[in-house]
Amino acid sequence: MKRIIEHTEDGSATLFVPELNEHYHSVKGARTESQHIFINMGLKASTAPQPRILEIGFGTGLNALLTLEVAGQEKRRVHYTGIEFYPLSWEEVDALKYSDNPLFQRLHTAPWEEDVEVSSFFTLRKRKGDANIIAESERALDLVYFDAFAPEKQPEMWSEQLFRTLYVNMNTGGILTTYCAKGVVRRLLQAVGFRVERLPGPPGGKREILRATKTEHKDLEISS
Structure with a gap:
């Protein structure tokens, strides 16, 4: 896949x-958007207190970098899994x-498919492959960074089945955030049980983003 800076x-x-x-990020500001x-x-x-984070779309590693920085600043241990199909x-x-860090x-x-202690407060596992399959084995999640390409470009990544899998595998109180605030995405998140908020978007960027929270346990099954 050809990529241009x-x-x-x-x-x-x-x-x-x-x-x-x-684009991998908003042209209005990549770092601003991710932050x-x-x-x-x-x-x-x-x-x-020690969040387990799953990122759908590891990409450039910018979200992981920002999380690594905060983990060190707050002395908050993070286990971070990033899924990427095209490393x-x-x-x-x-x-x-x-970053020069x-x-x-x-x-x-860092090698793929291994837990790597990048710092005292940040452990990384990179997983290469289809998020629809890999997400099924990622359990006890506290945060999901949903950063796949837009629904019209990668529709298979924005399915009710994937959102249901993430919901089932998240702890109560778990949070999913995404840049995409389209009504169809909001309704899919609500359909599997999330409480969904529309929040202001990043400065100069999208008007709204979505944050979905698993507010209570529901016995949902992941259908095959």
Whole structure:
């Protein structure tokens, strides 16, 4: 898959995929978007003392980097699983110039399918493959960063079945955040049991984002 580096309005870079006519982040600001949606509205809203986080769409590792930074600042132990079907090479990621922190390099050079202690407060497991399949084995989740490509570009990633799997595998009080605030996505999240909020989007970016919370236990089964 061909990827082209482009700079966004807050000075941080992103990748553009001509084949999909899609960017990895908002052109209004890659770092600004990730910080707002996944850190401010997700991680900082979670009361889990040692959150288990699942990211759908590991991509450039920007969400993981920001989470790593917060984990160290707050001395809050995080176990972070990132699922990616099309991994980037370190050379591609390095060209984005997100961070000179050597721990960021470790996020991308860490072996796949292994728990790697990147820092005292951040353990990473990268998993390569189809999120619809891998998510079934990810249990006791406190946070889900849902950062797949847009529904019209990757419809198989925005299915009721996947949201149901995530709901079943989340702890009560678990939070899912996503940049996509489309009505169809909101209704799918509600249909599997989440309480869904529309929240203000990042500065200069989308008008609204979604945060879904598992407020109580429901005995749902993952249908095959």
